[in-house]
Amino acid sequence: MYAKLIPVISYLLLLSATPAVQATVLSANLIVNPGAETDVGAPDTTTSVVAPFGWTTTSNFTAVQYAAGGAADLNPAISAVVGGGNNYFAGGPDTPLSSASQRINISDLSSQADAGFLSARLSGLLGGFGGQSDNMIVQAMFKNASNNLLDTLTIGPVTASDRDFTTALLPRQANGVLPAGTRSIDIVMTATRPAGNYNDAYADNLALVLNAIPEADTFVWLTAGLAALGLTSGRLHRIRRKPAKAKA
Numbered sequence: 001m002y003a004k005l006i007p008v009i010s011y012l013l014l015l016s017a018t019p020a021v022q023a024t025v026l027s028a029n030l031i032v033n034p035g036a037e038t039d040v041g042a043p044d045t046t047t048s049v050v051a052p053f054g055w056t057t058t059s060n061f062t063a064v065q066y067a068a069g070g071a072a073d074l075n076p077a078i079s080a081v082v083g084g085g086n087n088y089f090a091g092g093p094d095t096p097l098s099s100a101s102q103r104i105n106i107s108d109l110s111s112q113a114d115a116g117f118l119s120a121r122l123s124g125l126l127g128g129f130g131g132q133s134d135n136m137i138v139q140a141m142f143k144n145a146s147n148n149l150l151d152t153l154t155i156g157p158v159t160a161s162d163r164d165f166t167t168a169l170l171p172r173q174a175n176g177v178l179p180a181g182t183r184s185i186d187i188v189m190t191a192t193r194p195a196g197n198y199n200d201a202y203a204d205n206l207a208l209v210l211n212a213i214p215e216a217d218t219f220v221w222l223t224a225g226l227a228a229l230g231l232t233s234g235r236l237h238r239i240r241r242k243p244a245k246a247k248a
């Protein structure tokens with residue numbers, strides 16, 4: 001009976017100990033330059049490379065202007081439909097494999113993470129060119145203080161078949177609970193080109209959002225329940241914890 005309340009009480013104590021201002025904001029996108037909009041992207045889809053701001057890149061990974069594309073490529077009309085802004089991410093010219101990564105430090109949330117009270121949602125637009133198989137995957141890699149991998153969320157690849165063999169960006173997302181011990185999250189885009197010249201693995205509008213578990217309405221209910229508990233401890237048996245769940 002009392003054991004069931006321990007996670008609830010722990011959660012409330014954690015909240016009361018949490019500073020008013022946190023470096024890591026919950027319910028907000030934690031990725032820097034998540035849609036290549038900080039950049040002036042490459043002006044062509046043949047040779048130019050612009051390494052996107054805030055990302056560590058390998059090979060010719062690049063930000064590209066939608067305006068650089070003609071009717072068959074990603075272009076301003078497609079951007080207008082998907083809300084892509086001025087630029088997108090691409091694998092780049094003359095490379096079968098390129099990548100971009102950045103690290104998000106969440107060590108200020110260590111108490112909540114270790115108690116299993118944080119969920120993570122990774123999302124983004126992924127796509128490619130026409131009937132080509134070039135494809136992007138995006139991963140959120142949860143690391144502990146020793147930089148060991150604890151768990152991974154992955155979105156993609158979006159295949160040519162998924163795109164009906166047209167040039168397109170499609171929304172994808174993955175959800176999970178932050179593993180206990182998580183201190184940083186590496187966001188990694190990996191662009192693969194099976195054949196041809198330009199690596200047309202595309203991505204835009206990435207997001208990594210952490211949310212508190214239980215959800216806000218459950219928390220209000222729990223707070224009210226525990227307040228009553230303080231007044232009438234004899235009614236402990238009536239308190240039930242709503243099962244924690246990740247947000248959709």
Ligand SMILES: [Ca+2]
Nearest residue numbers: 035084085087
């Ligand atoms: Ca963009």
Ligand SMILES: [Ca+2]
Nearest residue numbers: 196198199200
């Ligand atoms: Ca290609």
